[in-house]
Each structure stands twice: as structure tokens, then as C-alpha cells.
Amino acid sequence: MNFTEYPASELRYLPRAAVIECCAEIDVLAVVEDALVRHGRGQTMLPEEAYLGWETSAGTAARSLAMPGGLRLSGGLALGVKTINGNLGNPDRGLARSQGLLMMFDPEIAWPRTIMESAYLSATRTAAVTALTARLLGRPGMRGAALIGCGTLAKAHLALLPAGITEVCLYDRDPLRARALAEAVRDRIEVRVAADAESCVRGRDLVVTVTTVTEGYLPFEWLAPGALVAHVSLDDVLPDVVRRAGLVVVDDWDLVRHDHRRLLGRLHRDGLLLGPDGGSHPGVTPEPSARRVDTTLAAILTGAHPGRRSEHDVVLSNPFGMSILDIALGQAVEEVAARRDAGVRLAM
Template identity: 55%
Template sequence: MAIPNAEPALRVLRRDDVLAAAADVDPVASVEATLLAHARGATTLPDEAYLPWHTASGAFARSLALPGAVWGDRPAVGLKIINSSLDNPGRGLPRAQGWTFLFDPDTARPIAMLEAAWISATRTAAYTVLSARLLAAPGVDRVAVLGCGALAEAHLDLLGAELPEASVVVHDLDPARARALAARRRAEVADDPRTAVDGAGLVVCTTTTTTGYLALDWLAPGALVAHVSLDDVLPEVVTGADLVVVDDWALVAADDRRLLGRMLREGTLAAPGESRPGARTVDATLADVVAGAHPGRAHEGDVVLSNPFGMGVLDVALAAAVHDAAVARGLGTLLDP
């Protein structure tokens, strides 16, 4: 007797499907709930896989694979693959794009494939919004955004709702890109990054630089730096900040490419709870702050550095929420195996 084919269909959610389903999802709530689960040990977060190369024109390109799982009543298990080439904007393409896969937690079969760029940028922006809620000084009235690509757009989408009264100033090495973003967002354009940062209560770094430039004395008292691009600040910002918060120390420690991983290997940075001569100890993770295990900002005038590495579980959890909304709406294309 033949056994019926029980293989599940794969639901493919292209960008339009993702955007339609996302209207029913609160990405900041998703990030907060996932960080709380992480603080309680209810996640699995392996190291990312990283494949770098250079294109025929010499531009840097890379592929990242970030697996993760969030356990509980409705487990979310999956993998984000996102690739980028610095040449892509010149080709009329977004710098980064990929797919986020969701797996059935019982059969391990892939059940969904979602366009990854929006989810990746939005979970990063949602992390910044949550960081601002928990770590910013009261009354942020000026936001500086360094870098004016898709990640900057995602941040301004969410920050516009979170801080509607704050003025926004943007800067990019490409002045035309900065002017275009400013026109869409009614923002001010700064000719240089120091002018952009001057007086800002929230500084959001969304560039692709691998060379630090942002100095500690640029920052206003009480500033929160959302260092999501990972190489904009100089080491003096890490060592001189009153509070340094990461997303996951194990991910930071395993990486030797970004600033904090390099500082760890140089002996100028130490793990949370560890004290070493000549090393600045990381104070906490944002999950610690969400869970109430760390108080966060101590004084209104403190300079705070939020330096998330990028947790695959945040992508997987947000993708699962978008997938549930898409199923409820009947969105996507079903592919039989």
C-alpha cells in the first residue's frame, strides 16, 4: 500500500507579501519578547557562518547564514541567509538581499521562505527602538543617522513613530543619497558626520565602513549611540562610554572582524562580569536590561553605547510572526515538494 506524500508545501513570501503581512505585526514587541526568551535560556543561538569574497571589480561581497530557534508554546526555528555586495547600489540593486527560512519544529522540514532584506533591516531598527526605550536619556529631541541606505530608511520608519517630535539630521558619503533621504523624511542634511552628531540624543550608525571615525568628544552628554553597523565608532568610544551594552556576548566574542571582537583579542575589552587590567568590561546585554537583571542607564548625562552583533533568533522570531500573519491572510505562493 502506497504511503501518502506527507511532505508539507513551502510557502514563499516575496517582498510584497512580507510587507502586507507585516502590517499585522509589531516588530519591537517581537524583539522584546525574543530577548526576554533569550535571557531565560529559551533560545538556541549558534554562531553565524560567514563567507567573504571580492567581486570581479574588486568590491567586497559576503554571505551570512544566521540560524536560530525560539522555544515555547509556539516554537520558531529557522535560518536567515543574507548576501551583499558593495557594488550593488551602482547596479541599481539593494546592497543586501536574501531569504529567511522557517522549519517545522517536529519534522524539521522547511515550511516557509520569506524575503529577508525587509525582515533583517526591520528587526535591526526594532532593536534600536527598544534600546532607545530602555537606554536613552529622557526627552530625546534630535536624532542623527549616519548612512542613508535601506537600513537608515528602516530606522526612520520606526523612529518616526517612537520619537515623533524629534528632529532628524542625516549624513552620507554620497551627498545625493543624503539629500534624497532627507527630502523623503523632512530631515536636515549634515555635510560631515561630526556636524550630524553634534547635540544628538540618539546617534544611529548604519554605514558599511570598516574604518572607525566617530570620536568620543563628538557625543553630547547623555547620548545613546546605536552602533548597529559595528565599525563607525573609535575604540575610545567603547572605553570611554559610561555604559556598554551588547546583544549576545558569545557572538561578539566569536567574531574577529568587528570592533569589539578585535578589542577583545587585543586585550582592551573584557566579558561582562570579568575584570582584566587595561580592559574595559562590557556592562550588560540588552536581554539583561529587558529581563530586569541590569538597571541600564545610571545617570541622565551618561554616554551609552549599544553595540548589537546581530542575533539570528530575532530574524527567525520576526519571520515567524510575519508568516503567521501571512497564513491568516492567505498570502504567498505554495510550492509542493
């Protein structure tokens, strides 16, 4: 029994292929930069995400994140929720680790308006943040990049390589994966494969971690003077990188400090890391050696913070990953899709 007559309404569905086509018409870096600036100006809504974790019958760890968010854009509100699920056992079966859907809402009636594949946008916005971070915080004249981990996020980073980077060194625990990725990009960039993480990192101006490890391995002493570490994955750098870096930058301190699963949140809980405002975790007395998170990417973009202080400083950027970037891109994709009538229209 349909107890309420809903008026006929439609949803637009965009599969991955349509999202990719729409993105080809979008200046991804400009959209992500605009969203970060709006975040710095308080024109965004970024609630805590919902997290569901489980174990598959094969014993691998799987999880689903539901990340709502909103931005006040020049054309009005952009609102949505990104769902992105992951299973660490997928790559061994030839499947991408992550997959999900981004749902965009009509801000006036609040109903869902568009659903699109979210893994492509998620990887793309992550690589775009690294590219912007490198532009803002890379050493002047930076040239060589290390990519640790050769999965989807490494590929997204190679597709949106930061300006100035002319050679890339790849490392993966699975040497076949690293070699396959090197072959795939050899025609457009100077690429080599390292035998271990240390030789991949040493001497590089930009170090990007895109792994699935849950235990740190990257000590400060591997890092060249002036190196920028884009700590994209969960737990690659060791605590001494946080302690000794000349500058530590996050995307959103509230997201980072509430997270139990990543290094910076744990250091904060242990009294070893203070917020950009100098604040400690409630009920925790900071250690005398505690350091402060210096600032946010948005503050550097808006000019509220000067950024890198010296070309010799090691800079650590630790983005948590913000739904508002997916939603800003999702809004841009929606606009292209409406113009091209892309995807499939579904009755609600």
C-alpha cells in the same frame, strides 16, 4: 532515478511584497522585545553563523551569512535559518546591498515549511532593536537623532523611529543620497542634512551608525553628554568611545566576542575589553586599562541590570544582530500568511 518516494509536501513562498503586507498586521516592536526577553531567560538557541566571503569580478567584497536560530515561544518552538547576502558594490549599481531568504522549519519533522524574503525583516528587526534600545537607554527627554549612512538601514530606522525623537539629522558620504532621503521623509519629520559626520553627531541625543565603512571615524569628543550611540554597523566608533562610555551594552556577548570583523571583538582579543563576566579572551592577558562590557539588552529588559546610571553618561549599544529576532518575526509572518493564504504554495 528518484530513489526515495517523498510524500507530497508543500512549502509556502513569500516574496518581499507579501512579507511587507503580513508585517503590517504585526506589532514588530512587541515581537522583537518578546524575543529579547526570551533570550535573556535562556529560551533561545543561537548557534554560531556560517560565513562565506568572496570578491566579485568587479573587485567588490561580497559575503553570505547563514544564521540559524530557535526560540521557545508560548505556541512551541520557532526554528529557522536566515541567509543574508551582501555586496558592497551593489549601491553604485542602483541595487540594494543586501538580499536573502529566511527559511522557517517545521519543528516536528524538521523539514522547511516557509521561505520568505529576508532583507525586509532583517532591516526591520535591526531598526526595532534600536527603537527598544532608545526606549531603555536614551537620555530622559531625548529629542534629536543623528543617522550616519543613508541606505536601506537608515530608511528602516526612519520607518520605526524611536519614541521621543522629533528631529533627525542625516549624513552620508554621498550628499545626494542624504538629500534624497531627507526629501522623502520631510513631510512627516523635521529633518536636516549635515555637511559632515561631526556636525551630524554633535549635540544629538541618539546617534545611529548605519554605514558600510570598515574604519572608525567617530571619537568620544563628538558625543554630547547623555548621548546614546546605537552602533549598528561594523566599525564606526573609535576605541575611545568604548573606553570612555559610561555604559557598554551588547545583544549577545558570545556572538560579539567571537567576531574578528568588528571593533568590540578585536578589542577583546587585544586585551582591552572584558566580557560582562569580567572574562578575558583565552590566552590573552588583559591590559590594566581594559574595560568591561556592562551588560546585555536582554538583562536590562528583564530587569536583571538597572541600565543607564546617570543622564550625563554616554551609552554605547553594540548589537551584533541575532537570527532569533528574524526568526521570531518570521514566525509571526508565517501565522499571518497562513491566515491570509499569502504568497505562493510550492511542491517540495
